[in-house]
Amino acid sequence: MNPRDVDVVELLGRRVRLVDLSRPVGPTPSEPNPPRIGPVSHEDGAELWEHLFGIPPEVLPTGTGFAGEVAELSTHAGTHADAPWHYAPTSEGERASRIDEVPLSRFVGPAVVLDVSDLPTGHLVSPEDVEERLRGIGHDLAPGEIVLFRTGADEAWGTEEYFGYGCGLGREAVLSLVERGIGVMGTDAWSLDRPYPVIGGEWREKRDPSLLWPAHYAGAERAYCHLEKLANLAALPAVGATVLCMPIKVEGGSGAWVRAVGLVPVEP
Structure with a gap:
């Protein structure tokens, strides 16, 4: 991690370490459609x-x-938030929200970082996987927390391999988190779903529609937002930090760029 990605400030009477969780927006081999x-x-x-x-x-x-x-550039270039409108025109039987319609309060909350970097590229993360990682850090989820998945894709940023790196969530994992009051979740990989080349390859082999972007399409059932292409998740504790990830107010947008920041308390 670049030392410039960390700073210490006084905030609301407490000293906190600021960790930059965002990617720069610019030309890079990691983006198939680079800015x-x-x-x-x-x-x-x-x-x-x-x-x-x-x-x-x-x-x-x-x-x-x-x-x-x-x-x-696309509103989904670099570190960004996806709105329910990105996943489908409707969610929970109503018109899906655009990014400028999602309350700002949704994008501030306690961070829960789950390390799934040991899972192989293409692994479909299940509710059981999530529970195992939560037990590993001794944490019970609470509504309003923001769950961040550290896949290890961080290491591939700046290369063409980034687009095809990491594991991704399945439909059941997303819905189980939403049912527990998690309105925002995120990943350091290119997508919250498994890598697109993996999904495309499976389609050519299996022709199974249930394997097509299940994390995204879960948003048609339950409204939620997710963050993609985060950085420096290894610099956050598993629990105890706060994440701020306010999206730019793109009118009617399906998503928007985010300058995501982790606030880590510093002991006096």
């Missing part, structure tokens, strides 16, 4: 002001304008 970021230079900024207002660059305090970027 495209076009720089706007300081010189470009000066030219714009001259074009708009007739202000010549030489009268500007630094002789240059302001730099910027123009981005073209």
